[in-house]
Amino acid sequence: MMQWETVIGLEVHVQLATQSKIFSGASTAFGAEPNTQACAVDLGMPGVLPVLNENAVAMAVKFGLAVDAEIPETSLFERKNYFYPDLPKGYQTSQMAQPIVGPGQVEITLDDGSTRSVRIHHAHLEEDAGKSLHEDYHGMTGIDLNRAGTPLLEIVSEPDMRSAKEAVAYIKALHAIVTYLGISDGNMAEGSMRCDVNVSVRPKGQAAFGTRAEIKNVNSFRFVEKAIAFEVERQIELIDDGGQVVQETRLFDPERDETRGMRTKEEANDYRYFPCPDLLPVMLDGAYVDHQRALMPELPSEKRHRFENQLGLSAYDAGVLASSRAMAEYFEAVKDVCGDAKQAANWVQGELSANLNRENLEIDDSPVTAGQLGGLIQRVMDDTISGKAAKQVFQALWDGEADSADAIIEARGLKQVTDTGAIEGMIDQVIADSPVQVAQYREADEAKRGKMIGYFVGQVMKASRGTANPQQVNSLLKQKLDQA
Amino acid sequence: MHDKTLTELAASLEAGEFSSRELCQAALQRIEQLDGGLNSFITVTAEQALANADAADQARKAGHAGPLAGLPLALKDIFCTQGVRTSCGSKMLDSFVAPYDATVVEKLGHAGAVNLGKTNMDEFAMGSSNENSFYGPVKNPWDVSAVPGGSSGGSAAAVAAGLVPAALGTDTGGSIRQPAAFCGITGLKPTYGRVSRYGMVAYASSLDQGGPMARTAADCALLLETIAGHDVRDSTSVARVVPDYSAELDTSLAGLKIGLPKEYFGDGLDPEVETAVRDAIKVYESLGAKVCEVSLPHTHLAIPAYYVIAPAEASSNLSRYDGVRFGHRCEDPTDLEDLYKRTRAEGFGEEVKRRILIGTHTLSEGFFDAYYLKAQQVRRLIRQDFLDAFDDVDVLMGPTAPTPAFDLGAQKDPVSMYLQDIYTIAVNLAGIPGISVPVGFAGNRPVGLQVLAPHFAEAQLLGVAHQFQQATDWHLKRPAFGKEMA
Numbered sequence: 001m002m003q004w005e006t007v008i009g010l011e012v013h014v015q016l017a018t019q020s021k022i023f024s025g026a027s028t029a030f031g032a033e034p035n036t037q038a039c040a041v042d043l044g045m046p047g048v049l050p051v052l053n054e055n056a057v058a059m060a061v062k063f064g065l066a067v068d069a070e071i072p073e074t075s076l077f078e079r080k081n082y083f084y085p086d087l088p089k090g091y092q093t094s095q096m097a098q099p100i101v102g103p104g105q106v107e108i109t110l111d112d113g114s115t116r117s118v119r120i121h122h123a124h125l126e127e128d129a130g131k132s133l134h135e136d137y138h139g140m141t142g143i144d145l146n147r148a149g150t151p152l153l154e155i156v157s158e159p160d161m162r163s164a165k166e167a168v169a170y171i172k173a174l175h176a177i178v179t180y181l182g183i184s185d186g187n188m189a190e191g192s193m194r195c196d197v198n199v200s201v202r203p204k205g206q207a208a209f210g211t212r213a214e215i216k217n218v219n220s221f222r223f224v225e226k227a228i229a230f231e232v233e234r235q236i237e238l239i240d241d242g243g244q245v246v247q248e249t250r251l252f253d254p255e256r257d258e259t260r261g262m263r264t265k266e267e268a269n270d271y272r273y274f275p276c277p278d279l280l281p282v283m284l285d286g287a288y289v290d291h292q293r294a295l296m297p298e299l300p301s302e303k304r305h306r307f308e309n310q311l312g313l314s315a316y317d318a319g320v321l322a323s324s325r326a327m328a329e330y331f332e333a334v335k336d337v338c339g340d341a342k343q344a345a346n347w348v349q350g351e352l353s354a355n356l357n358r359e360n361l362e363i364d365d366s367p368v369t370a371g372q373l374g375g376l377i378q379r380v381m382d383d384t385i386s387g388k389a390a391k392q393v394f395q396a397l398w399d400g401e402a403d404s405a406d407a408i409i410e411a412r413g414l415k416q417v418t419d420t421g422a423i424e425g426m427i428d429q430v431i432a433d434s435p436v437q438v439a440q441y442r443e444a445d446e447a448k449r450g451k452m453i454g455y456f457v458g459q460v461m462k463a464s465r466g467t468a469n470p471q472q473v474n475s476l477l478k479q480k481l482d483q484a
Numbered sequence: 485m486h487d488k489t490l491t492e493l494a495a496s497l498e499a500g501e502f503s504s505r506e507l508c509q510a511a512l513q514r515i516e517q518l519d520g521g522l523n524s525f526i527t528v529t530a531e532q533a534l535a536n537a538d539a540a541d542q543a544r545k546a547g548h549a550g551p552l553a554g555l556p557l558a559l560k561d562i563f564c565t566q567g568v569r570t571s572c573g574s575k576m577l578d579s580f581v582a583p584y585d586a587t588v589v590e591k592l593g594h595a596g597a598v599n600l601g602k603t604n605m606d607e608f609a610m611g612s613s614n615e616n617s618f619y620g621p622v623k624n625p626w627d628v629s630a631v632p633g634g635s636s637g638g639s640a641a642a643v644a645a646g647l648v649p650a651a652l653g654t655d656t657g658g659s660i661r662q663p664a665a666f667c668g669i670t671g672l673k674p675t676y677g678r679v680s681r682y683g684m685v686a687y688a689s690s691l692d693q694g695g696p697m698a699r700t701a702a703d704c705a706l707l708l709e710t711i712a713g714h715d716v717r718d719s720t721s722v723a724r725v726v727p728d729y730s731a732e733l734d735t736s737l738a739g740l741k742i743g744l745p746k747e748y749f750g751d752g753l754d755p756e757v758e759t760a761v762r763d764a765i766k767v768y769e770s771l772g773a774k775v776c777e778v779s780l781p782h783t784h785l786a787i788p789a790y791y792v793i794a795p796a797e798a799s800s801n802l803s804r805y806d807g808v809r810f811g812h813r814c815e816d817p818t819d820l821e822d823l824y825k826r827t828r829a830e831g832f833g834e835e836v837k838r839r840i841l842i843g844t845h846t847l848s849e850g851f852f853d854a855y856y857l858k859a860q861q862v863r864r865l866i867r868q869d870f871l872d873a874f875d876d877v878d879v880l881m882g883p884t885a886p887t888p889a890f891d892l893g894a895q896k897d898p899v900s901m902y903l904q905d906i907y908t909i910a911v912n913l914a915g916i917p918g919i920s921v922p923v924g925f926a927g928n929r930p931v932g933l934q935v936l937a938p939h940f941a942e943a944q945l946l947g948v949a950h951q952f953q954q955a956t957d958w959h960l961k962r963p964a965f966g967k968e969m970a
Contacts (some may be wrong), residue, residue: 040584043810045584046564046572046685047563047582048683052719079800083803083824085808085820090806091800091803143808178749211559272852273847274797274856277688278720305818447819
């Protein structure tokens with residue numbers, strides 16, 4: 001049996017979170033009525049001219065710095081010429097020969113916590129096209145140009161990934177970077193991140209790449225995984241059956257989990273790229289780049305290393321908590337309130353994540369704030385409540401019963417009793433009420449006593465309505481029972 | 485009234501000799517009675533013009549008249565005018581009503597100028613005779629059997645015939661200067677980036693520049709100081725202070741160093757044109773200027789380089805005319821491809837199609853390096869020629885065009901038509917400013933002197949032209965056409 005190796009390269013289009021379009025002042029907000037957010041420039045009216053949005057440049061530069069890329073002093077916009085109804089000018093303004101971000105690299109984390117590096121070939125700025133709407137117009141096509149001119153950063157990787165899992169880890173890493181930087185909302189459902197996946201296979205050990213297929217517009221982590229899995233299998237089967245993979249563009253059908261070849265025109269498109277004469281070359285000096293660098297927040301990989309090395313979290317915990325900016329910020333806020341990183345990590349990844357998952361909420365939508373959770377953990381750490389009571393308090397916070405853990409502890413009388421006198425009183429009562437059990441206990445040997453003491457602990461806890469400190473109860477009981 | 489310059493008319497309005505309404509009404513009447521014989525206007529906006537004239541009269545009464553308040557003008561139909569058809573001389577845009585004003589239109593409006601209408605032009609500014617217009621050719625008021633030049637032929641003819649005292653044109657390869665020369669008026673192509681291109685329908689974006697066409701250099705100065713300046717909507721417009729051109733007109737010519745490019749006086753130059761130009765240069769010498777010969781060694785490469793770069797940009801700029809959003813759309817398209825093909829086959833004229841094909845070819849894979857990149861290299865050499873020449877001289881002078889206006893229909897071969905622009909086209913490739921000044925006649929047809937200066941030296945250019953017009957009266961000559969009308 002031949003051993004195959006999969007080779008994957010990705011082109012990820014990230015919609016940048018600018019207020020206005022890349023070359024016009026029209027809004028980029030999602031979901032508006034068709035053609036209400038397209039101005040004369042977006043419509044490609046005669047005589048209009050593009051003006052580059054400086055924020056889009058700043059965002060691209062920040063991305064470049066985040067992936068350790070070279071930021072060339074000069075980059076250039078070019079025109080990619082082709083006719084399509086949702087492309088108003090008959091060309092897309094993009095970058096080709098001189099992109100704004102040069103070669104770089106992204107660290108990806110696999111499920112087992114191991115990391116590796118994927119090289120970025122380059123990233124370039126371009127404008128999005130509009131949308132063709134085929135559904136509602138019988139036999140006709142509607143054109144919505146709201147999206148036309150929305151800034152995109154196209155991030156092109158080297159063919160460095162060897163499995164669907166690596167590809168997904170790569171996209172997740174990009175997602176984390178762009179959302180950390182605040183340069184994109186990363187909303188894949190609304191098309192803020194769209195992937196073209198290049199897949200090929202080759203016999204293991206062969207240096208030359210196989211012929212690749214490009215799968216267009218794969219728009220979720222899950223679809224990326226499925227599309228690659230299907231495509232790899234298809235290509236291997238094809239070759240095993242004596243066929244050949246042809247270089248083509250394919251579409252992923254999420255309903256059937258398969259890729260299909262797109263009908264291709266006989267002649268290949270010649271885009272006739274040439275420098276856009278309406279836009280000046282983008283000149284970025286070192287001072288500008290340094291300024292953008294100074295404005296950047298801590299990045300996911302930096303956070304992960306800090307969580308692991310400074311806060312003493314496990315590699316796994318650090319990786320999970322740093323995977324999204326929202327999660328990391330929540331965790332750090334909890335930690336700052338309670339003062340204990342490990343406890344904070346346990347609660348965020350345990351109780352909180354379980355509840356969020358169950359109700360399908362994002363961490364930003366958590367009904368329990370980081371301050372509330374931190375306050376709760378504090379009460380566990382200072383022995384005000386037991387771990388068991390803490391879960392009750394968490395649930396009550398989740399349900400919105402009160403504003404703080406303290407208020408719930410107070411209202412429900414969950415404060416642990418640590419007063420030795422009070423506990424001793426309860427113990428004495430339980431011993432007096434259970435003569436048979438006490439006799440049995442005292443007759444038993446040390447090994448059996450260990451099990452039998454549970455009965456008395458339970459009774460005392462019951463008597464205290466769960467507020468007695470179990471460890472304290474245990475040791476006092478042992479003293480008293482062993483005395484006789 | 486129609487023989488006066490802008491500057492004179494401004495003084496008359498200020499003195500209350502007549503109102504802007506009276507002035508504009510008279511001009512509109514002249515257009516109505518005479519333009520049938522010229523075809524210089526595509527659209528006349530009489531009603532709007534009179535309303536604007538009234539507004540200017542009131543502003544003047546109220547004491548806040550702008551620098552051009554109440555002065556009638558015309559705009560080449562390449563400038564977008566809100567609510568008014570902007571056809572660019574093409575069937576493709578015959579139905580296109582612009583939803584916005586070009587920056588220069590806005591600026592003229594703020595200054596109080598009254599636009600009387602949109603002038604005829606070669607389709608999408610592609611041509612040197614104004615014969616490539618969907619609206620028919622324009623005739624030269626000096627001789628109606630002659631062309632007015634192009635592509636701003638309508639603007640030139642309208643000014644020459646006294647229909648308007650001034651007009652705006654655009655110049656991509658000579659389209660202001662050559663028609664100015666053919667029609668005996670003064671026309672200035674500013675430095676690339678001096679005047680905003682926003683709202684000017686693009687032909688070749690790296691070469692297009694709007695500018696004034698008028699009777700005198702002084703009038704051009706008045707208009708240029710209004711329309712020039714940086715525009716945030718045009719990234720290629722330059723952020724540089726706009727000088728007070730009118731105030732700098734009277735700079736003495738003593739010691740001015742004039743270079744005569746030997747390549748501009750070679751084969752193909754009409755002897756009568758040469759004589760008129762050489763006589764003008766003698767006038768300059770008499771005014772204290774020093775004249776020497778210079779060389780622009782890459783001149784012969786200008787036309788080939790231009791006819792690679794301009795069509796390349798045009799092929800992309802004109803892709804938006806696809807029948808989808810505005811302009812002409814073919815009847816009952818069977819599918820998308822049919823929509824594109826028939827819309828464009830029907831909407832564009834011959835010359836426009838020719839240039840789209842040339843440009844598409846030169847940008848295509850396998851040809852790009854040999855044509856487009858090579859042409860860009862040539863462009864740099866041509867620019868360097870001028871920069872080198874300006875190390876030694878202040879301005880360059882020569883004929884604007886190799887011949888006077890030719891007969892309508894005389895130039896049948898596209899290449900011989902392209903050769904009309906042999907002295908003007910390099911100027912666009914280099915981005916420097918140039919002006920054409922009337923300096924005499926070849927037979928009954930005017931001859932233009934072209935004066936060139938370094939980047940952003942419009943003040944000097946206008947001063948040099950103005951000093952000539954102070955010493956001579958060629959710019960005061962009027963054609964017989966329309967003379968009978970007061």
